[in-house]
Amino acid sequence: MLAILSAFVLAVAGVSVTGSAGASAPGPGETSQRYLVTGPATAQQRSLIARTGAAIDAVRAGEVEVTAIPSEVAAIRRLGFRVSAPLPAPAPVPTAQAATSYHTYAEMQAELNSVVAAYPQIAQKFVAGKSYQGRDIVGLKISDNVATDENEPEVLYIANIHARERLTAEQALDYIGQLTQGYGSNSRITDLVNSREIYVMPMVNPDGQVYDMTSDTQAGRNWRKNRQPNSTSTGTDLNRNFGYRWGCCGGSSGTGSSETYRGTAAESAPETKVIANFVRSRVVGGKQQLKIFLDIHSEAELVLWPFGYTYSDTVAGAMSSDEEATHRTIGRELAGTNGFTPEQSSDLYITDGTTDDWTWGNQRIFSFTFELGGGSFYPPPSAIDTQVARSREALLRLTAYADCPYRAIGKQSQYCAA
Template identity: 35%
Template structure:
């Protein structure tokens, strides 16, 4: 009976393999047989995007299950969402966790971020190299295809890239070598005078993008060496080493089980005392086995750390390679999450070089906007025995290496159509890592986008992130001959990992026309690196509207959760606006300020809003916005230089300010959409339920500029005038011409209506204010033609 049943199931299995569509239909109807069928069809079970309801439990409680939780979305005490196998879901269920499958059969589709305005982006372009290989495994190269492609590189560019060579005499369990390749102007010579950098991929076998983006980078360097002066200088002055596949056994196993891609084996294939494989990125020697939260001593676990530190051939090979060289920087690529992780991993503490790590990380992620932080900062838990901790922390047999872990993309196996943009997303990071292995410094313009005086000061932030010491030189030029720099060039020195603001004074020998665009160039040179920062400034004259943030008389401020004055953090004395002065953000609050009186852009050819801002907000849920309305009721968020697309727990895909920006920045927003109208401004700040403290949002010195009008006295579109000002008993409203009033409202600054009538002649109206409290009020006037005006009224 049992044999007959097994035979029958075997027959079903053969049929299911031959008729895949039928297999999915059967899988809905049958329960017991399907688990056996799936075993014969595929030794790796289907994986599922799943939400785990934590109900107050912690990430440490999850880690005790022995499952890998280093990829996914974690909301402390609420949920963890990631991709899990059927066996892992059963293990979670057996240990009391409630799970909910969000998307069966793997892979949430990648959602592209919405950019405010691509015209304001200066993201470098890295075109698809001619020889880049789309492979046969879901668009990724197999192990053999990867090796063939590396061999082709050497065949075509033997003077720039070495042959792939085994690291030492190391052989994996399946007898594979672990190969290293060098790109330089002398690829077959040890260049001790050139800074060395290491790039690695495929620590984890199910992360092919970690390898493919390196192939993309290597081909880009080789194919552009002859034509791109920057690439030529980079390759000539650096020694770049690549280990695209640290885990050939595991990667080949995924090809065997899933030849079309989406194989989910993570570890190597070396048998252990209780199963197969060790997690190579838990097997490095620094703080190996620090605890059982950051790695597991269970041989069946996906995060099994190995039987001892460096027990695995693969990690011993990387150790040997690092000991034979003096790598300054290492990028150990993984997927996924769009993160850039820095040490320490084993504990929630910063390194003694945290300022240098953060300076490098902020530069690397300048264009891909990966989230930067330690493992705990980005994943909410620690990991131990990882590559970066050992490369940076162990200096007994090698030098200190500034090692990073980029986690690229939205999933382990992204769709083929997404491979190209994901490969591109890391190329600036790769190039910058190579430059920073030597002398490197960058410039950022913190000056307003506008020039509006005959003389002034430009604020340039000089950021030194390069590992090697060198002096810095800045040469300033302009395309407007009437602009003169008082000191030029500028020589300076900045310590590694630090920044220094330098003030560049200028004056005009001749005055530009209002609306003229002036181009300024700042060439920075340090070591063999040089770069020119080109910025465009608009000469706009004086603002037509301004707010110095000394009081809130021009704003509606709700009685609950208003923005208030801060006299401790501002750009111009005595104060700025903020949400929570003297304390951290209060969770689940909505702060708001709205202008009482409209700003007239009816005669503007072009219009701009500028302000200074600084913020410390939870990047997952807190956000601030600047909003604009043409009617005072319906507001839209507007894009600036520093706004980003809102995330799932913010205003999704709309421009927001979030994350950390402690240094005050000068924001610039184009208001051309609203020219020909009168506008209202609104500042909002929303907080979530983050358990981590954040300071909040600060804003100061708001100004509106127009290229057609120099000040508000040039405007003559108002049809009413008020007198007396201030008023004690009555306000008289006089209109120009005979205009029918349909509504006349006097409101408090919080929007409460205290008077409403249109009593009077066709061009003279009167409001009794004798019983009102002293203060500032808002008068709104409406006509039959739809005209609307808002005026400030002061009552004594």
């Protein structure tokens, strides 16, 4: 009934149920700006906005901030919501301060090299593949006997899939530091490293990240997508380009200039295919070795779990009641440590083609998203340490669940017995 009602509302508003924007086709020169939309108070109302193709950047009581092109703004107004004049650009960060705070792509690479040099027995750098512009998409494997593929539960944490979400790479790098520096002196960390294979990829959208950090003010370009040209503009939203329920449900856009452009096909973006191929490479002997997946975003202070494409908590053949309860229980526990709000992804608004929906729906890896805090995509450098510290405990707890996520609901003997 809800789907029928949503389709009716969209039809009345002049928004295509299978498309992404209003009746008028966008021009090739359309560019995105940020706006405040007043009125949406429910997941269903926010989903109507997401269906226009606008990227929802922040959610508050009765309003959302979006990044949208003009045709999407017009579609939102036709839905009956109030749209502000464009919001001001992020405040400039002094160049000297910016250069020594958030890691550039080159500095991230140097940081990983430094970690490997300092902790060669537990840290190994790997290149998962190339971006559209030919940059290495790199990561670090952390484990005892790191050069050996042992029969241990594995986790994969990725960050910076959206270029402007700069704090996410800092969280990933901080976790690498937490594990390597604590090994041998902190028994809890030592046990995790000895009994897990932990993969961390701090910048999976390097082209977008480099472009976002290259600006005259050093404040950022508010760039979200990768840098792959499309028929009308540049960039694919990598977090709408994965192959589970791709483009199914109004949670992405088919318009190239949109912030949520889903690409021409699932995995049409090289970066998406690199991530998916890496995940598929961890199927050994017909069994997926990755037990936990985390995609780190900002800046809504949330812990999310699948599915994003449907409001249903359980889905026949795709999310059982025990699987949903395990996701929900772990999510709530993690949120209890960092102060974020725990919810199913679709409780925020409908999305499709996302990392979490694919890693769970296609690969059956227990999957989560963290939306970090900071108040913007570009929190001041002085806020980095405080913000990443909030999720250190959550990351350790999530890694610990890799042996048997069903422990969260007391059913380890049913699902994880040897």
